[in-house]
Amino acid sequence: MGEFKLKLASFISLISVLCVGIFLPSPDHLQASEEKPEAIVVPVAILGEVSEIRRKILQNTLNEAISSKFRIVPQDRFEKAQEEAFQELDYEECTEDQCIMLIQEMLQVEHLFQLEVIAEGKMIQLSLKLATLYEKKNKTDLCENCTTRQLVDRLRQLTLSLLAEVDTSDMEVVYQPLEVEKKETAIPQKIEPKVEPPESVSRQQEDAGVEGVRDDSLAGESTKKTPEKEETDTFIEEPEAKPEIESTDQSNNFRIRVLSGSYSGSGTDVSNLSYAFHWYGVGLGMSNLKYKLTSSGNSYELTGQTYDLSYTSGDRWSWTLAYGTVASGSGTISSSSNKYETSKVTGSTFSGLVGIGWGSIEGLAGYQNFSLTYEGFKNQSGVTLSKPFSGSVGLFMLGIGVSF
Numbered sequence: 160m161g162e163f164k165l166k167l168a169s170f171i172s173l174i175s176v177l178c179v180g181i182f183l184p185s186p187d188h189l190q191a192s193e194e195k196p197e198a199i200v201v202p203v204a205i206l207g208e209v210s211e212i213r214r215k216i217l218q219n220t221l222n223e224a225i226s227s228k229f230r231i232v233p234q235d236r237f238e239k240a241q242e243e244a245f246q247e248l249d250y251e252e253c254t255e256d257q258c259i260m261l262i263q264e265m266l267q268v269e270h271l272f273q274l275e276v277i278a279e280g281k282m283i284q285l286s287l288k289l290a291t292l293y294e295k296k297n298k299t300d301l302c303e304n305c306t307t308r309q310l311v312d313r314l315r316q317l318t319l320s321l322l323a324e325v326d327t328s329d330m331e332v333v334y335q336p337l338e339v340e341k342k343e344t345a346i347p348q349k350i351e352p353k354v355e356p357p358e359s360v361s362r363q364q365e366d367a368g369v370e371g372v373r374d375d376s377l378a379g380e381s382t383k384k385t386p387e388k389e390e391t392d393t394f395i396e397e398p399e400a401k402p403e404i405e406s407t408d409q410s411n412n413f414r415i416r417v418l419s420g421s422y423s424g425s426g427t428d429v430s431n432l433s434y435a436f437h438w439y440g441v442g443l444g445m446s447n448l449k450y451k452l453t454s455s456g457n458s459y460e461l462t463g464q465t466y467d468l469s470y471t472s473g474d475r476w477s478w479t480l481a482y483g484t485v486a487s488g489s490g491t492i493s494s495s496s497n498k499y500e501t502s503k504v505t506g507s508t509f510s511g512l513v514g515i516g517w518g519s520i521e522g523l524a525g526y527q528n529f530s531l532t533y534e535g536f537k538n539q540s541g542v543t544l545s546k547p548f549s550g551s552v553g554l555f556m557l558g559i560g561v562s563f
Contacts, residue, residue: 194230195228195229195230195327196229196230196269196270196327197229197230197231197232197266197268197270198225198229198230198231198232198268198270198271198272199231199232199237199262199263199266199268199270199271199272200221200222200225200231200232200271200272200273201237201271201272201273201274202218203217203218203221203274203275203276204273204274204275204276205275205276205278206275206276206277206278207276207277207278207279208278209276209278209283213307213310214276216307216311217274217276217310217311217314218274220311220314220315220318221272221274221287221314221318224314224315224318224319224322225272225318225322227322228322228325228327229270229327232266232268236266237262237266240262240265240266241258241262243265244258244261244262244265245258247261248261259271259290260292263290263292269291269292270289270290270291270325271289271290271291272287272288272289273287273288273290274286274287274288274314275287275288281303281304282301282302282303283301283302283303283305283310284299284300284301284302285299285300285301285302285310285313285314285317286298286299287299287314287317287318287321289321289325296321296324298317298320298321299317300313300314300316300317412438412439412562412563413436413437413438413562413563414436414437414442414471414521414560414561414562415434415435415436415437415560415561416433416434416435416436416437416442416444416523416558416559416560417432417433417434417558417559417560418432418433418434418512418523418525418527418556418557418558419431419432419433419556419557419558420527420554420555420556420557421554422552422554426452426453426454427450427451427452427453428449428450428451428452429448429449429450429451429552429554430448430449430554431446431447431448431449431527431529431554431556432446432447433445433446433447433467433510433527433556433558435467435469435481437469437471440470440471440472441468441469441470441471442467442468442469442470442471442479442481443466443467443468443469444466444467444469444481444483445464445465445466445467445486446464446465446467446483446508446527446529447462447463447464448461448462448463448464448465448488448508448529448531448552449461449462450462450463450531450550450552452550456494456495457492457493457494458491458492458493458494459490459491459492459548460490460491460493461488461489461490461491461531461533461548461550462488462489462490463485463487463488463504463506463529463531464485464486464487464488465483465484465485465486465506465507465508465529466483466484466486467481467482467483467508467510468481468482468483469481469482469510471514473514474516475515475516476513476514476515476516477513477514477515477516477521478511478512478513478514479510479511479512479513479514479523479525480510480511481508481509481510481511481512482507482508482509483507483508483509483510484506484507484508485504485505485506485507485508485531487502487504488502488504488531488533489501489502489504490502490504490533490536490548492536492544492548497538497542498538498539499536499537499538499542499544500536500537500538501533501534501535501536501537503533503534503535504531504532504533505531505532506529506530506531506532507529507530508527508528508529508530509527509528510525510526510527510528510556511525511526512524512525512556512558513525514560516562519561519562519563520559520560520561520562521559521560521561521562522558522559522560523556523557523558523559523560524555524556524557524558525555525556526553526554526555526556527553527554527556528551528552528553528554529551529552529553530549530550530551531549531550531551532547532548532549533547533548533549534547534548535547536548
């Protein structure tokens with residue numbers, strides 16, 4: 160009987176131990192039930208005169224109150240995500256809301272808490288903000304002449320009031336910080352150098368026994384010959400075009416021209432010498448006319464100097480138009496008994512030229528016409544002729560020019 164009681168007692172103890180093992184929660188289950196979602200707590204922002212010690216006390220109070228419902232993201236993880244957000248966003252895009260959203264996405268954390276302490280004189284305002292991916296909440300408290308302990312109590316009440324509105328029952332465990340980007344960027348870097356070796360191996364397998372000589376000679380010839388052909392082609396084309404443009408421009412810039420023409424016959428002797436300087440097509444010059452005529456026993460000796468303005472166009476073949484007015488001159492009418500003289504001369508001249516160039520030298524040919532009027536002829540006795548003398552004469556002109 161005693162042995163039976165002993166076996167019964169051991170059996171009952173075994174059953175009790177098994178029941179305790181079955182119905183007690185496992186350590187993993189306890190750990191899972193105690194897990195909390197993660198939350199970001201931004202360092203306290205200060206606006207106004209608040210001491211660093213008071214700010215630190217308020218920061219610790221905020222962390223303690225939030226840790227009752229959330230696991231706070233470590234400060235080093237937050238600062239690392241903050242730096243990456245600043246680098247990814249441009250300066251204009253990096254607003255407060257944009258940066259907060261990007262940091263939450265990087266850390267895969269839905270809740271972010273931020274406390275602002277605004278101080279002005281004896282008034283202090285506590286503003287606690289909660290930002291999620293879907294909404295924003297804000298609670299404030301105003302305190303006048305508050306000590307640090309009073310601020311701590313008000314902040315704890317403010318935080319607990321805000322946490323009471325947050326439902327974390329359906330939230331899952333927070334994701335760990337992503338390092339996938341670093342692994343993905345490393346993959347394509349490893350693929351690129353692997354492309355070249357198979358090509359060289361396949362070439363070596365095509366011709367057995369000529370591995371080093373074949374690869375070196377082909378690589379050297381193919382890479383050296385093609386650039387030489389391209390360089391010679393481009394080198395030949397460019398120098399040919401530039402000297403031609405420069406030479407034509409220089410030949411058109413400055414010209415010096417000298418022309419002369421004469422006529423003699425039947426009592427008339429006419430000659431002219433003209434010279435001009437041309438600058439970018441516009442020319443200034445002077446013509447000197449000498450005219451001698453014998454008619455009805457009278458001898459006429461007339462001279463005239465004109466200032467000429469001209470315009471030239473063209474390069475190898477050129478054309479020029481010129482117009483001039485009389486600047487000075489003299490006239491003499493002589494007979495067997497009297498001699499009349501005057502220096503009053505008016506009139507104009509018109510000319511047209513054609514030129515052909517050979518390098519910097521050009522040949523010129525054209526026609527020039529003078530229309531002159533002489534008046535106020537007087538003799539030594541003071542007798543004045545009332546009738547002026549007018550005449551028109553034209554000459555074919557030949558000349559030479561130099562351009563530079």
